[in-house]
Amino acid sequence: MRYLITLALLGCAVASFAQDPADIFHRTVDVDQVNLLSFDVYPKDQVEYRSWPGDDLLIETSVEIKNVKQDILDFYMRQNRYLLKPRVEGDQMALVSFDKTRRAVKGTEANAFENVVIVVYVPEDFTVAGDGQYRRIGK
Numbered sequence: 058m059r060y061l062i063t064l065a066l067l068g069c070a071v072a073s074f075a076q077d078p079a080d081i082f083h084r085t086v087d088v089d090q091v092n093l094l095s096f097d098v099y100p101k102d103q104v105e106y107r108s109w110p111g112d113d114l115l116i117e118t119s120v121e122i123k124n125v126k127q128d129i130l131d132f133y134m135r136q137n138r139y140l141l142k143p144r145v146e147g148d149q150m151a152l153v154s155f156d157k158t159r160r161a162v163k164g165t166e167a168n169a170f171e172n173v174v175i176v177v178y179v180p181e182d183f184t185v186a187g188d189g190q191y192r193r194i195g196k
Contacts, residue, residue, distance in 0.1 A: 078130035079121040084141075086114040088180065092148040096189040098141065099154040102173040106191075108181050115178035116141055116152075122171050124164030133162075139173055152177075 088094065089112070098104050109115065118139050122130050133139070140155040162169040179191050186192035 078125060078127040079119070080130060080134060081117065081119045082134070084116045084118075086116065086143050086150075086152070088114050088150065090148060091145070091150045092193045093150070093186070094179065094183060094191040095149070095151045096141070096177070097151060097153040098175065098189070099157060099159060099173075101159075102154070102175055105174070105176045107176060107178050109178040110181055111178065112180055114180065117176040117178070119174045119176075120172070122162055122164075122169050124167075124169040125162060129162065129169075141175070
């Protein structure tokens with residue numbers, strides 16, 4: 058009897074620690090020579106823009122995939138599925154989603170739910186110049 062109770066408690070503990078895979082990663086991008094920033098982000102990603110006192114652009118990407126194992130998220134992270142890749146032309150920089158044609162993630166029970174939140178910290182010397190565009194002030 059004691060063995061069954063111990064086994065049941067152990068099973069509850071393991072189940073309570075089992076969570077959907079999630080990860081947060083940060084990336085900085087040097088914008089010293091840039092006067093115009095634009096963003097072309099995968100449409101299903103949630104994007105927030107915030108001003109901050111730093112000199113570089115800071116990108117914080119939070120990814121959660123429900124109904125898959127951690128190995129699947131690790132694989133997609135290695136494939137740069139959630140990366141914003143900078144493209145520079147003169148004094149203009151476009152940050153574009155590396156994977157613009159994301160296929161559905163197959164989970165353990167049909168398709169998985171993928172939630173991506175990107176928070177972009179834009180230096181204070183940039184101001185909003187349009188939808189997803191920022192222009193440097195006074196340079």
